[in-house]
Amino acid sequence: MILVYVDHDRGVLDELSLQALAAARGIDADVQAVLIGVDAVALAPRLGEFGVATAHVGVHDGLTDYAPMAAGRAVSQLAERLQPTAVLAAGSPRGNEVLAHAAAIMDEPFAADCTSITLGDGVSEVTRYRWAGNVFEEARVHAPMLYATTALHVFAADPQSGSAPAAIVEFAPDLTPADLAVRVLERTGGGGGGVSLAEAKVVVSGGRGVGEAGFGPLEELAELLGGTVGCSRVVTSAGWRPHAEQVGQTGTKVAPDLYIAIGISGATQHIAGCKNAKTMIAINSDPDATIMSFADYAVIGDAATVMPAIVEAVRAAKG
Amino acid sequence: MNVAVCIKRVPLSPGRWSLTPDATAIDTSGSAMGWTLSPHEECATEAAVQLIEADGGEVTAFSLGTADSTEQIRELMAVGVSRGVLLETGADEWDPQATAAALASAIRDDATTYDMVIVGTESADTSGYQVGVRIAHALGWPIVTNVKGLSVTGGVARCERVVGTDREVYEVSLPAVIAVKDGVNIPRYPSVPGRIKARKKPIDTVAPTATPARLEKIRLALPPQETGTATVLGTGPEAAPRVVEVLKEIGVLT
C-alpha cells in the first residue's frame, strides 16, 4: 500500500496532489490518502475518482489552517501505524515541506521531486531533479519505507469516472503545542480576484528586453487572455516587478496552456520554470536567442512596438 | 542576537550543462565555470545581517564542504558575517540527513549560543528541500520554510510566504530556524573595505562525523537537449494578426 499526502487549502483540493496519486497508482493498485484538518472531510470522498479507496483525515482542535510541523507529525504517526511501502506527496512547496518533516521525525531519508520510483525491499531506486530539473540524479534510498515527492507536471492526474467515493476514516494525531506553534495565523494581500501564477492558463512573461516601463501592454494582454503576468529574475532583481511574479528555478514553476516570453533570453534557470508550458511564443529582437529552441512560435522584433500591436489585434478579435 | 547561517558552495550554473566522464558531478573544468553560493543562501545571509544591524549581535556562517568552501565563507564575511565554521569534508557528497546532523551538532556545540538559524529552503544544486527542516528537529526548534518576508520583534519572528496570490503569515518564538527563498530581500554587494576586513576574520574548522548515505547518489544524467526551432510568425508589429490566429488555434482566444 502507498500512502499519499493530499494537500488542500482551507477545504480547496490541491490539484497538484492528484499527480502524486497518479504516480502512486502506477506503482501499486492499493493507494490510500492522508489529509489534515477537518476542512478536508468534505473533499476527501472525491479522491475515489483518483484511485483512493480510503482517505484518512487527521482531525485535531488545533488544526484550523495549514500547520506544517503538525501535518508532518500526523503523517508520520499514521505511516507508522499503517506501514505503507511508501509515503508520497506532490513536489509542491507544501508537499516537500510536510514530507521533509515526516521523514525528519522518523529519521528516514527523503527524496524530493522524483520523476521515477521503483520500490524495493529496504532499498528503492529513484530518479529525481537536481538543479530544478536541469540535471537528473539516479539515487538509491536505503529505508524500509520510502518518503518521496513527485516532480510537478511529470505525472498526469487520471480521473476514472464512475468510481466509488473514497471512504473517510478520521484519526486523531497526537500533537504537541510545539508542533502546532507553526501555523498560518493570517493571510494578507491578493485574497481573490487575481489569477495565481502557478495555476494560470496563460502567462505573459517579460524579461530585461521589456524594460522597466514596458510592462503595461503585458498586463493588458494578460487581462484580455484571462491570464497573469510573469517575469525573469533580472526583472525582479532590478525591482521592476515583485518577486512573486518570477518564473524559474528560484521562482514559480508554471505549466500553462500558453507561455509568452517577451524579451527573455531563455537561460536554463528560467526555462526550468516554464518548460512544461503546452505552447510557448517568444517575442525577441534577437532571432538567435536561446529561447527560440524552446518556443513553438516566435515574433522577431522590438517588444516596445510588437506588444501594443498584439494587444490591439487581440482586443479587436474579441470584439 | 546571534544568528547562524548555513551556506553551501555550488558550481556556477552554466548555459550548457555537461557532466564529468563518470557522470557523478557537474563538469566544472570549463573556462567559464566556477563556484558560487546558491541565491537562497545569499538571501539567508542578507536577512541575518539586516537583523543584527538592527539589534546587535553577530552572524556566523556554517558550511559543510571541502576546504575550498572558505572562498564562499569569505565572500559572506565581506557583507557582514563575523566568523565562519567550516565542517570540512572530502570530495564525496554528503546526503541531506548526514549534512543536517553535522550542522545541527556544530551549531549546538559552538561557543556562541544562537537565537536563530537561517538557511535556504533548498540548495541550488541538490535541491533536497530538507536540511533546514532536519536541523530544526535536531535542535527541537520550530521552522518556517519558503519565507519571502521576515521581521523580528520582541523575540518573535514574523514570517510571510506566498500561496497563490495570497501571503500567509506565521509567527514563531525564538530560537527558531527560518528557511528563506530567493527574493526575501536583495543581497548587498561587498564593498572594498568589507573585502579587506573579511581577510582577517576567523574561520574555525571542525571535522564532522560521516555516516553512510541513505539517499545515495548513483549517477547524474542530463535531460534530452531541446533542439527545436520556433516557427517565426513574422517580424515587428506586422506579425500581430498571425499571433491572433495562433491564439485562436490553440484555443486561448475564442
Ligand SMILES: Cc1cc2nc3c(=O)[nH]c(=O)nc-3n(C[C@H](O)[C@H](O)[C@H](O)COP(=O)(O)OP(=O)(O)OC[C@H]3O[C@@H](n4cnc5c(N)ncnc54)[C@H](O)[C@@H]3O)c2cc1C
Ligand atoms: C542559481 C540561479 C538561479 C536563477 N533563478 C532564476 C529564475 O528563477 N528565473 C529567472 O528568470 N532567472 C533565474 N536566474 C537568472 C538567469 O540565469 C538569467 O540571468 C535570467 O533569466 C535572464 O533574464 P532575462 O532573460 O530577462 O535577461 P537577459 O538574459 O539579459 O535577456 C534579455 C533578452 O531580451 C532580448 N531583448 C533585448 N531588448 C529587446 C527588445 N527591445 N525587444 C525584445 N527583446 C529584447 C534580448 O535579445 C535577450 O534575449 C538564476 C540564476 C542563477 C545563477
